[in-house]
Amino acid sequence: MTSFAREEVTIGGVKTVYLTAGSGEPLLFLHGGGTFHGFEFAKPWTKNFKVLLPYHPGFGQSGDDPGLSSIQDYVMHYIELLDHLGLDKVNLVGFSLGGWLAASFATQHARRIKKLVLVAPAGLRIKEAPTVDLFRIPGEKIPEMLVYDFEVIKPHLPAGFDVDFTVERFREITTVARIAWERLHDPKLPRWLHRVKVPTLLVYGEEDRIVPAAQGPHWARLIPGATVKTFPKAGHLVLDERPEAVEAVQRFLQ
Amino acid sequence: MPRPDDLQFNMFHFMPYIHLPEDHKKYESVWVDFPNSIYDPVKGNKLYTRYLREMVLADKLGFDGLVVNEHHSTSYSMMPAPSLIAAALIPQTTRAKLCVFGTPLNLEYPHRVAEEYGMLDVMSGGRLEVALPLGTGMEYWVNPINPATARARFRESIDILLKAWREDGPMAYEGEFYTYRYLNVWPKPYQKPHPKMYLVGTGSPETIQLAAELGMGYSSVFVPISRQMQALADLREQSPKYGHAFTRDKAIIGVMCYVAETKEKAEQEWMEHLFFFFKDALRTTPRYLVPPGYVTPAEFRKRISGPNLHGDLSWDALTQQFFVVCGTPDMVAESISTWANEAQSSRINCFLHLGTMPHWMTVKNMTLFAEEVIPQLRSKAPELQDTLPKAAE
Numbered sequence: 325m326t327s328f329a330r331e332e333v334t335i336g337g338v339k340t341v342y343l344t345a346g347s348g349e350p351l352l353f354l355h356g357g358g359t360f361h362g363f364e365f366a367k368p369w370t371k372n373f374k375v376l377l378p379y380h381p382g383f384g385q386s387g388d389d390p391g392l393s394s395i396q397d398y399v400m401h402y403i404e405l406l407d408h409l410g411l412d413k414v415n416l417v418g419f420s421l422g423g424w425l426a427a428s429f430a431t432q433h434a435r436r437i438k439k440l441v442l443v444a445p446a447g448l449r450i451k452e453a454p455t456v457d458l459f460r461i462p463g464e465k466i467p468e469m470l471v472y473d474f475e476v477i478k479p480h481l482p483a484g485f486d487v488d489f490t491v492e493r494f495r496e497i498t499t500v501a502r503i504a505w506e507r508l509h510d511p512k513l514p515r516w517l518h519r520v521k522v523p524t525l526l527v528y529g530e531e532d533r534i535v536p537a538a539q540g541p542h543w544a545r546l547i548p549g550a551t552v553k554t555f556p557k558a559g560h561l562v563l564d565e566r567p568e569a570v571e572a573v574q575r576f577l578q
Numbered sequence: 579m580p581r582p583d584d585l586q587f588n589m590f591h592f593m594p595y596i597h598l599p600e601d602h603k604k605y606e607s608v609w610v611d612f613p614n615s616i617y618d619p620v621k622g623n624k625l626y627t628r629y630l631r632e633m634v635l636a637d638k639l640g641f642d643g644l645v646v647n648e649h650h651s652t653s654y655s656m657m658p659a660p661s662l663i664a665a666a667l668i669p670q671t672t673r674a675k676l677c678v679f680g681t682p683l684n685l686e687y688p689h690r691v692a693e694e695y696g697m698l699d700v701m702s703g704g705r706l707e708v709a710l711p712l713g714t715g716m717e718y719w720v721n722p723i724n725p726a727t728a729r730a731r732f733r734e735s736i737d738i739l740l741k742a743w744r745e746d747g748p749m750a751y752e753g754e755f756y757t758y759r760y761l762n763v764w765p766k767p768y769q770k771p772h773p774k775m776y777l778v779g780t781g782s783p784e785t786i787q788l789a790a791e792l793g794m795g796y797s798s799v800f801v802p803i804s805r806q807m808q809a810l811a812d813l814r815e816q817s818p819k820y821g822h823a824f825t826r827d828k829a830i831i832g833v834m835c836y837v838a839e840t841k842e843k844a845e846q847e848w849m850e851h852l853f854f855f856f857k858d859a860l861r862t863t864p865r866y867l868v869p870p871g872y873v874t875p876a877e878f879r880k881r882i883s884g885p886n887l888h889g890d891l892s893w894d895a896l897t898q899q900f901f902v903v904c905g906t907p908d909m910v911a912e913s914i915s916t917w918a919n920e921a922q923s924s925r926i927n928c929f930l931h932l933g934t935m936p937h938w939m940t941v942k943n944m945t946l947f948a949e950e951v952i953p954q955l956r957s958k959a960p961e962l963q964d965t966l967p968k969a970a971e
Contacts, residue, residue, distance in 0.1 A: 393727070462865055491879045494870070501726040501870035 326370050328363065328377065330385075335404050339387035342378035346370025349438065350411050351577065353377050354402070356420030356446075357458065357500045358493065359384040361470075361480045365563040368570050372578060373415065378405065380422075382499030393502045395447075395510060399429045406436060415577045419443040419563065420535065421500060424510070427543075430524075431516040440520065441573050442543065443527040444535040444560055449509040453538035457508060459501070463493055472531045472559040517546040524550040525576045527569055529558030579915045583958040584826060584924045588643035588677055589636035589944060593629045593663070594859055595653040596934045597621045607862040609652040609716040622656060629656075630666060632931060632940050637671035639948035643707060645677040645927055647778075647799070650685075651720040654859045661694045668702045675707050679778055679797065682713030683735035684723045688756065691735075692742040692763045699767040706767070709776035709797050709830075710736060712785065715867045726871025729784065731755045736792065743772040776830060781805040782877065783812065790816035795828035797927065800860075802899040803917075806831060810921050826924035833914055834929040836904040836939075837946035844904035847939060849893070852902070855933035856891055907950035915955055 328343035343363060351373035353366060363377045379386035380398060392398060402425070406414065416437045418426025423445025430440050446455055458466060471477045482489045524547050528537035540552035553572050558565040563573075595617060598608070605612055633644045646663045649655040657663055664676045676698060681691055699706040712732050718725040734753045738761070741751060747762030767773055776795040779785040786809050789796040796813045798806040810829045817824040834852065838844035868878060896902050903913040918926060930947060931940040 390726075459870065462863070487879065487883060490882060491875050494868075494878045495875040498726055498871040498875065501724060505724040505726060505870070506722065 326367065328375075333405070333408055335401060335408060336389075338381045338389045338392070338401075340378060340381065340401075340405060341385035342376050344374065344376050346373050346375045348373045349577075350374045350376060350414040352402075352406075352411075352414040352416050354416070354418040354422030354426050355380065355383065356422050358466075358496050360489070360493065361477060361561060361564055365570055368567070369574055372574060376409075376414075378402075380425075380499070382502070383496050388495070388499075390502065395425055395428050395503060398425050398503070399432060402429060403433060403436070412436065413438050415439050415441075417441040417443065417573060417577075418445060420560065421446050421504070423447065424513075427513065427517065427520070428510065430520040430522065431513070432519075434520055434522055437522050439577050440522050440524045441527060441576065442524065443563060443569075443573075444529065444532055444537075445526070445543065446504075446508060446535060447510055447513050448539065448542060448546075449507075449511065450539050450542050453536040453542075455508060455536075455539070456534045458534065459497075459505070459508075463490075463497075469533045470560045472529065472557050472565055476565050477561065514546055517543070518548060520547045520550075523576075525573070526550060526552040527562060527573065528552070528554045529560060529562035529565060529569075530554050530556045531558060532560045532562070534560040579912065579954065580919065581955060581957040582826075582924065583956060585918065585952075585956040586642035586827070586925050587947075587952055588645045588675075588925065588927045589633065589641040590645040590647075590679075590832065590927045590929050591629055591633055591931055592647070592654060592859075592929075593625070593656045594933065595622060595625065595656050598653060598858065602858065605861075607866055608654060608859065609649075609862040610719045610866045612651070612653060614651070616653070625656065628937055629931075630663070630670070632937070632944070633663075633667055634670045635941065636930075636944055636948075637667075637674040639944055640952070641674055641928075641944075641948065643675035643677040644671065645679050647679045647709075647711075648681050648685075649714065650717050652716065661698060664698050664706070665701065668698070668705075671705075674705070676702055676705050677707045677709070679707075679709035679776070679799075680711060682711050682717055682732075683739065684713060684728055684731050685717060685721050688735040688738040689742055689758065689761060689763055692739050693765075695773070696743075696763060696765045696767050699769055699773050700765045702768075704768040704773075706769070706773040707776075708773055709778040709795075710739075711778045711799075715869050715872045716862060718869045718872060719866055724871070725869040727755075728872065733788065736788075740772075740792075743767060774827075776828075779809075781809040782873070786812045787816060789813060789828075790822065791820045793817065793820065793822035795830060795925070797830035797832070797925075799832060803901060804899075806901070807921060810923065814922065824922075826922055829921055829923035830925040830927055831901060831917055831921045831923045832927040832929060833901040833903065833917065834932060835902070835910050835914070835947070835951075836930075836943050837907055837910050837951060838904070838942075839906070841905040841909065844906075848904050848935075851933040851935040851939070852896070852904075853933075856896065859933055907946060907954065910947070911951045911954040914951070918955075 326345045328345045369375045381389050416426050423442040424447030526540050537554045544550045555566045555569045562569045646660040648660045650658050742763040748760045751758040751761045776797050777789040778797045780801045814824045836848035930943045
């Protein structure tokens, strides 16, 4: 199967690295709060789309900018990236923290989006099915909470204590803290989600222990015409665990 | 042994809650998530009463300062509001400085700290000294302030505090974190322009540079000797770059000591309490020590690559890594003299109560220290020395 090319641009003074492969309509994927599990899951999309996998500033191979300290700052960052790349309209897929970012982006810039997919998105506070506060979970316990089947995530983890790995996770969670330490949701999001007037799909793993699948109907109620697909035997990393979920995204976007 | 006349000795009390359940070791941390149902207010009342008496005695024994500090959600310290302890000490003491070392500015509104400290300084007739901490990592888990922006907020809060004290109000302040339409603190401090100020920390280069820049002193709490020495060396080197002279009173070192008739007796009496302090009072997890964004990734790398000081330490490791000494008055004086010279420090924070030390041991330690150690280290006795009572209360 195809491999990703690495591209590097400077957006608002910040080194921004993205991986890319494939051809067709652009598909922009916004990752979640940790990048250690990689982007292998996205490869099937490259058959039909020009897939763009940027690292947000403060994550993975992109640079750091403490001045970016809110979801809104990241919305602006991605508008600038699309402008820089000359992309007028994209299919937007956001996962977890990136789902919150994609949803915020869509409330403001729906005309830059063809279709929207939110995979286990953060960003809403749902009292009946609350998102787990990952800041309360010790780092070493997080990987097992992300998946239904631990074997899926094991290849991405170091064998024992690994300084580089630990520092990189600290760097990424620092970035998440800058954005969301005060609250892991946007209380204003429900008010504005009705502006997302593009076809929208929500994707969940039935066994998600971070963002419960029970949040799906709440999003669907707030975004006009949104549909929800839930996949069994999958946790938060539903795209890594279930090829059917990756395929469902592909079918929805086509 | 040199006997400079400017050495000052502060009695530092953590005021710990010591009545831990027998199975307390099953808790990885006695900070942050240590259940507060463990705290018995009746026992707490007895401890406060006792600890306050010990501080009052320190004043009578001629200690130059009484140091209190602030921690939250832990048995390590019963002082989430150290200004209250300082206020309680004012009418019971007559001469010692009240060293509030201190409230992390981020955990209060800065004008509120300016007011509280202003009150303490006026109420005590100018006996206040303050040290400003960023706050340990643990404090950020139990307060809503973002650790990732804590240093920037801390910097702004210091700015507001200094402005509130050094300039006449009313004035306006517009910052990144705080806006004051009328910054107009009543009362302003008794000492002009304000009490002696220190920054306090664990030796982060950023904090030392800030102390140098602001012309303040620096005090490390609870970090190894090498780190304290390096911090003070940096302060000496950097202060002049910002137009501030380094003076010995700007360098505070913290020493843990126990004085007894013989070395053997000192070890026999003190050791278990010192170990309790290190193993059971300071016990916490690496995650609580360093919440997300509390330090830079580069500093984080340094910390996780070094030894964990909040865990199990042997006696040898303790005495090599920290300013820890016990023995006869001569032995204790010798060690402190060496350390103070090397650090070019004239301010010694003395941790004369630690962990589970009972009242009698604390009184014995403070009394022997005041009467047998301090006179060996300082040529000039406090003026009141001869009129001071010789026995406890």
